[in-house]
Amino acid sequence: xxxxxxxxxxxxxxxxxxxxxxxxxxxxxxxxxxxxxxxxxxxxxxxxxxxxxxxxxxxxxxxxxxxxxxxxxxxxxxxxxxxxxxxxxxxxxxxxxxxxxxxxxxxxxxxxxxxxxxxxxxxxxxxxxxxxxxxxxxxxxxxxxxxxxxxxxxxxxxxxxxxxxxxxxxxxxxxxxxxxxxxxxxxxxxxxxxxxxxxxxxxxxxxxxxxxxxxxxxxxxxxxxxxxxxxxxxxxxxxxxxxxxxxxxxxxxxxxxxxxxxxxxxxxxxxxxxxxxxxxxxxxxxxxxxxxxxxxxxxxxxxxxxxxxxxxxxxxxxxxxxxxxxxxxxxxxxxxxxx
Numbered sequence: 074x075x076x077x078x079x080x081x082x083x084x085x086x087x088x089x090x091x092x093x094x095x096x097x098x099x100x101x102x103x104x105x106x107x108x109x110x111x112x113x114x115x116x117x118x119x120x121x122x123x124x125x126x127x128x129x130x131x132x133x134x135x136x137x138x139x140x141x142x143x144x145x146x147x148x149x150x151x152x153x154x155x156x157x158x159x160x161x162x163x164x165x166x167x168x169x170x171x172x173x174x175x176x177x178x179x180x181x182x183x184x185x186x187x188x189x190x191x192x193x194x195x196x197x198x199x200x201x202x203x204x205x206x207x208x209x210x211x212x213x214x215x216x217x218x219x220x221x222x223x224x225x226x227x228x229x230x231x232x233x234x235x236x237x238x239x240x241x242x243x244x245x246x247x248x249x250x251x252x253x254x255x256x257x258x259x260x261x262x263x264x265x266x267x268x269x270x271x272x273x274x275x276x277x278x279x280x281x282x283x284x285x286x287x288x289x290x291x292x293x294x295x296x297x298x299x300x301x302x303x304x305x306x307x308x309x310x311x312x313x314x315x316x317x318x319x320x321x322x323x324x325x326x327x328x329x330x331x332x333x334x335x336x337x338x339x340x341x342x343x344x345x346x347x348x349x350x351x352x353x354x355x356x357x358x359x360x361x362x363x364x365x366x367x368x369x370x371x372x373x374x375x376x377x378x379x380x381x382x383x384x385x386x387x388x389x390x391x392x393x394x395x396x397x398x399x400x401x402x403x404x405x406x407x408x409x410x411x412x
Contacts, residue, residue: 084305090292097288107275108180108204112258113173119164119273120148121175121258127165127251127270129196130179130231136195145192148272149185156274161185163194166235166249167267168207173260176207177271178238179231201231203238211242211264239266303344325364325393326357336361340369360389367398 084092110118123145128134139145152161161184164177179201186193203225208218221241228234232249239246247266254268296302322337332354338345339362349355359375363386366373377383387399 083307086296089296089305093288093291097285100285100288104206108176108206109210110175110271110273111173112169112175113260117175119175119271120144121167121269121271122255123148123272124163124270125253127249127253127268129163129181129194130165130201131249131251133199133231135199136193139192139194141187141190141192149187149192152274159274162273162275163196163270164204164273165201165270166247167258167269167271168204168264169258169261169267170210170264171260171262174210175258175271176210177204177273178207178235178266179203182275183272203234208242235266300344320369322361322365323368324361326360328357328361329354332358332361336365340365356386359386360393363390364393 112119112121123142124137124139128137160182162177162180163183164180166178168176168178181201182197184195184197186195203222205218205222208221213221221238224237224241225234228237235249236246238244242264244264244266247268249266249268253270258267258269296305322340324333328336335345335347335358339347339358347355347358363373363375375383375386383401387401390399391397
């Protein structure tokens with residue numbers, strides 16, 4: 074029986090939008106911090122002289138081979154020792170303001186593979202991501218930023234993207250050539266673009282832009298038809314089981330009483346949350362739910378932030394079902410590693 078106090082609790086549309094705005098601001102602040110560096114500080118956090126040519130964005134290469142130098146070897150050793158596991162990013166060109174703060178105008182996550190005398194860098198994505206936080210730092214509003222981002226996305230040629238941004242920001246037209254500048258960074262009299270690249274370690278995964286876009290879209294979605302409605306407004310749950318719509322459940326893997334109850338709730342109720350520490354049988358519950366969804370002629374989406382978890386479920390489902398009814402998506406593997 075659901076607690077009466079919980080049933081009466083609800084979140085208004087305005088409150089939900091405020092929660093989204095707060096979450097968006099938190100993500101953006103964390104993002105800005107991982108994309109902005111002060112080149113005057115002793116530990117500047119990025120390297121701008123490792124690459125001698127720009128080939129990722131201007132020449133659209135997927136892989137670039139760099140001769141191993143002392144600076145690059147030291148950077149990679151530090152990365153593997155201290156920052157291993159964090160994403161590595163490549164940015165170009167560099168935007169620098171009058172306070173000495175440096176940011177990449179475009180960036181992409183990269184992986185590397187070391188050889189004896191060289192290092193192979195591989196892009197994780199074909200399309201570089203525009204650092205629109207530069208616009209925010211210059212005082213542009215949300216609507217202006219979204220409009221500019223749309224204009225940038227519409228341009229296929231990278232040089233045209235950069236030209237358009239320079240024009241919008243009224244920056245001095247910088248000749249961006251594949252031969253990178255060897256001049257040391259210095260504070261300019263006015264914000265400017267520098268024909269240099271940067272290699273840096275970030276705290277993000279490269280998907281933040283998509284996440285922020287989806288959070289913005291949630292503000293316009295009719296929540297009444299979504300699962301989140303049952304979280305925001307528990308009073309909409311009538312508490313009745315839809316037993317007539319469910320066939321006699323199958324128990325393909327042995328379940329105890331609490332596991333069986335969780336499985337039945339998932340099949341009969343609009344929303345069910347199953348929690349428990351490792352070893353309490355959540356996987357058995359999931360597999361039984363999936364199999365019973367198939368038994369009841371339903372479609373089901375099983376998602377996880379861990380590819381291995383999805384692989385395990387698919388393997389077990391394959392051993393249970395007489396034919397393959399599963400469509401596997403989203404498992405994009407890249408052979409190159411960060412070490």
